[in-house]
Amino acid sequence: MHLLCVDDEANFLDLTATCLRRKLPAATIHTATRVDDAREIIEAEPIACIVSDYEMPDQNGLELLHTVRETHPELPFIxxxxxxxEEIASEAISAGVTDYLQKRGPEQYDRLATRIRHAVAEYQTEHELRERVKELTAIQTISDLLIEGDGQSGGHLRQVVTHLPRSLQFPEEAVASLTIGETEFTSPEYEPPVDQLTVHDVTAAGTEVALTIGYTATTVTEADGDVFLPEERELLTTILQLVTAYLDRRRVLSDLQAADHRLNLILENTTAVMYLKDTEGRYVFVNTEYERLFDVDTEDIVGRYDEDIHPPDVAEAVQANDRRVLETGEPLEAEEQITVDGDDRTYLSLKVPALDAAGEVEGVFGVSTEITERKKREQQLEGLNRAIPRLLSAETVEDVAERGVIAAREILDLQANAIHLYDAETGTLDPVAYTDGVRELIGEPPTFREGESIAWRVFEEGAATAIGDVQADADIYNPESPIRSELHLPLGEYGILMAGSPTPSNFDTQDVTVGEILASHITTALSQVTTEQMLRERETELEAQNERLEQFASMVSHDLRNPLSVAIGNLELYREAGDESRLDTVETSLTRIQDLVTDLTALARHDTLTETHEPVSVHEVARDAWESIETRSATLSTEPCTVTGDPGQFMALFENVFRNAVGHGGDDVTVRVGPLEGGFYVEDTGDGIPPADRDSVFDHGYTTGYGGSGVGLTIVSRIAQAHNWDITLTDSPEGGARFEFRTTDSIETSDR
Known part of the structure; x- marks a missing residue:
């Protein structure tokens, strides 16, 4: 702070300044022995207090006081x-002197320093208060201009720039302007200012707003520094914010009028409770929500303690948080467990110290918002995270579904829920897993077909949804169902998770959001299981192929060795003896080798699953096969029959069955082909196959010696496996062999 000491006696003035420097080391001491010098210092320096002698030649101290009061009416003057x-003291008090002190010895300098500190502190406080009043007055004036009447906004804004310089107590030469987008409002007799202060803002609609105040002529020299004070910028910014708010209010005035009633309803029915307690923990104030929540009136609760309202453990926890605020003087945010009507609820409480006018803590003010549902969701998310490893460790889709409904019940509290998985073969959503709650509500859950349920619609659309009233939905599956609201969570291409409740609108957007997370985890698990199953099947198929290749190589090596050895041996004998009869044996062996190569190649070609599925006329393919082989005088009888499969492999199957029938049944054998439920049969009138040999006839190399390779029925068996057919070998009505082929899948068969 800057002090001015005035005394015509230089020695005494130096003594006073020296003592004050010691007592007030942070102060800057200015001295003057003449009144004129004192006035110059007052105008040039930010003097916070004047200490003046009474008797001086130019003016006495009281006359100097009167001079100072003309320009600085509040400046402390001792x-x-x-x-x-007593006469001088009385006159000094009447003149408005801040304090009066006599020069009576060194101890008076201590008193003087103390009086100066008190006077300056009081002066600064009053100055800050006056500045604050000035700011509030200016803000109030501008606010009044903006909210008065319902006239055009242009008139209000023009009044703002007109009254702004005067409201801020700027000199008369000050001007102001307000720019809103491309529109400008100016004060009367506006000229572009030489020195100006401009602040900026943006409305909610994105319009740029600028407010300027300035002087049309330079009012300060370069040495004076900034023309405008930081607090003036802050005040102008506040006023511009008022203008921006006014513009936003005008833009949405119609909406605000419609929303005013709703806002009042929200404020009156807010779920946040507010309260004020004194330092002893007694209630001073509660809001309407508090009254409603605990069924008390403000008059009844004022003066009471938490233990008068809450259970002891709850009261102690609440009071412990209150004490922390009172002890630290700092705000506190904490979760509090409150019992309401016997239910435990979680509230997020923000508690701050309530201060009196002197800045002393006089209590605790709190706002508590219920977060019970939020905590529940957090716990659900934590539970879902824990459920992921369990879902991903499932080995089958059925296991995933079982674990999924358990997670939905235990984590999301979906007591009645089920998972339906899509069956591509039947085109249906089949119930795979469900809780006991589903059985109690509707019994066994149904299978859904295309277009006949809400579940199918949601499955096709792929978007999770909550149905508040299923009775009002056109796609309801069973109007007689006790279920009134449903939650549907698609599982991608795999199916859907459904939850139901007999209570209407029992599921909200939070249920949908959290449910989608669980559905995502289940979908991932189903994808993983399906992929792993496909990989296992592929691995099994590759192993089978490798095994068949090894078997094929073994068969080639084994079956060709004997005829090849015979051919080589007889060829050597021919070369040695020239016996041409040996060549007949060689030709027979080579023919045998050729037949074996043909049959083994066919076996290899028909040893994989067929990917061709088309309607095949069994009797037509059978006749084509009959024509392609040597049947001697045997006859074929067929009945119309159609199955689904690979026509080329059907041809090979019939060729080998027919060769077997003709080879074993003789020249006059009759072969019949006809339909069965789920397949077809081939039978002959030959000698048949003994029951003891029926388990072996499909093994590679099995033959009864009619000249076959022992591969034909093995080819038949492999083709049947490739089509997922079962083969039953039994007797025909005449005692011959009867082969019955029945599908193990849902492949279409029909008589035609």
Whole structure:
């Protein structure tokens, strides 16, 4: 702070300044022995207090006081004089001196320093208060201009720039302007200012707003520094914010009028409770929500303690948080467990110290918002995270579904829920897993077909949804169902998770959001299981192929060795003896080798699953096969029959069955082909196959010696496996062999 000491006696003035420097080390001491010098210092320096002698040649101390009061009416002025009398003291008090002190010895300098500190502190406080009042007055004036009447906004804004300089107590030469987008409002007799202060803002609609105040002529020199004070910028910014708010209010005035009633309803029915307690923990105030929540009136609760309202453990926890606020003087945010009507609820409480006018803590003010549902969701998310490993460790889709409904019940509290998985073969959503709650509500859950349920619609659309009233939905599956609301969570291409409740609108957007997370985890698990199953099947198929290749190589090596050895041996004998009969044996062996190569190649070609599925006329393919082989005088009888499969492999199957029938049944054998439920049969009138040999006839190399390779029925068996057919070998009505082929899948068969 800057102090000015005025005394015509230089020695005494130096003594006073020296003592004050010691007592007030942070102060800057200015001295003057003449009144004129004192006035110049007052105008040039930010003097916070004047200490003046009474008797001086130019003016006495009281006359200097009158001079100072003309320009600085509030500046502290202490009369420090060696001439003391009741008359001077009375005159000084009447003139408005801040304090009066006589020069009576060194101890008076201590008193003087103390009086200066008190005077300056009081002056600064009053100055800050006056500045705050000035700011509030300006803000109030602008606010009044903006909210008065319902006239055009242009008139209000023009009034703002007109009254702004005067409201801020700027000199008369000050001007102001307000720019809103491309529109400008200016004060009367506006000229572009030389020195100006401009602040900026943006409305909710994105319009740029600028407010300027300035002087049309330079009012300060370069040495004076900034023309405008930081607090003036802050005040102008506040006023611009008022203008921006006004513009936003005008833009949405119609909406605000419609929303005003709703806002009042929200405020009156807010779920946040507010309260004020004193330092002893007694209630001073509660809001409407508090009254409603605990069924009390403000008049009844004022003066009571938490233990008068809450259970002991709850009251103690609440009071412990209150004490922390009172002890630290700092705000506190904490979760509090409150019992309401016997239910435990979680509230997020923000508690702050309530201060009195002197800045002393006089209590605790709190706002508590219920977060019970949020905590529940957090716990659900934590539970879902824990459920992921369990879902991903499932080995089958059925296991995933079982674990999924358990997670939905235990984590999301979906007591009645089920998972339906899509069956591509039947085109249906089949119930795979469900809780006991589903059985209690509707019994066994149904299978859904295309277009006949809400579940199918949601499955096709792929978007999770909550149905508040299923009775009002056109796609309801069973109007007689006790279920009134449903939650549907698609599982991608795999199916859907459904939850039901007999209570209407029992599921909300939070249920949908959290449910989608669980559905995502289940979908991932189903994808993983399906992929792993496909990989296992592929691995099994590759192993089978490798095994068949090894078997094929073994068969080639084994079956060709004997005829090849015979051919080589006889060829050597021919070369040695020239016996041409040996060549007949060689030709027979080579023919045998050729037949074996043909049959083994066919076996290899028909040893994989067929990917061709098309309607095949069994009797037509059978006749084509009959024509392609040597049947001697045997006859074929067929009945119309159609199955689904690979026509080329059907041809090979019939060729080998027919060769077997003709080879074993003789020249006059009759072969019949006809339909069965789920397949077809081939039978002959030959000698048949003994029951003891029926388990072996499909093994590679099995033959009864009619000249076959022992591969034909093995080819038949492999083709049947490739089509997922079962083969039953039994007797025909005449005692011959009867082969019955029945599908193990849902492949279409029909008589035609």
């Amino acid at each position: 009369l420090f004089t060696g001439k003391g009398s």
